[in-house]
Amino acid sequence: MSRALTLRASLLMLSLSYPCSRSAAQEPTQARVVRLAELEIDQTQIENYKAALREEIATSIRLEPGILTLYAVALKENPTQVRIFETYADVAAYRAHLETSHFKRYKAATQGMVKSLKLLETDPIMLGAKGQ
């Protein structure tokens, strides 16, 4: 791995761990909101649900500066079980997200598809990530 790549990886990790434009030593990520959503989707609606979710994620990442990750996956052992790893810059960013037209459209469109939804609030231990 080149030194440039190593540096780039380290910087991205720092930028994910420390969202503000201050040094890592100055400010930890106390404001960050990191959440794991656990959903069960109606088996007959799973493809429709995925399409609605993809649209919602793409729009949120494109339009909302305070949304840092929306990583959505389905469990291989039970594809109706969906997990979303959500990272918001702060509580204000999360609250603003709930008021957007694209989020409301997603909620309305998927209302009949979601059999259960559990939101697990978390405390980050370390958020390590690398650019490609």
Place this chain on the structure above:
Amino acid sequence: MSRALTLRASLLMLSLSYPCSRSAAQEPTQARVVRLAELEIDQTQIENYKAALREEIATSIRLEPGILTLYAVALKENPTQVRIFETYADVAAYRAHLETSHFKRYKAATQGMVKSLKLLETDPIMLGAKGQ
């Protein structure tokens, strides 16, 4: 949000969704390995465990080009419950990770701290992320 920021966000999302240097239309992320690890940690060892995990994540991100995310969080409702959102470029990157000295050191150091470990294999629906 500035156009530059919007473009940067879109490009990072593409880079996470499409790891190869081809266009999104050419190749989906069939090779990507995305996994959710669910761990329960001995309550008396949780701080030691977090320290070992942080070191392992920092080293993996720095040294291994095929490790894309290691996002580790503890559940607020039960802080001994840890979740790690792991993304590898492909199966080879994951196998190589298991053979590294830092991963082996982490496994040995935390052996007595981990009460249970469940690895959930997943199929990505959409991996949306944004640079800061």
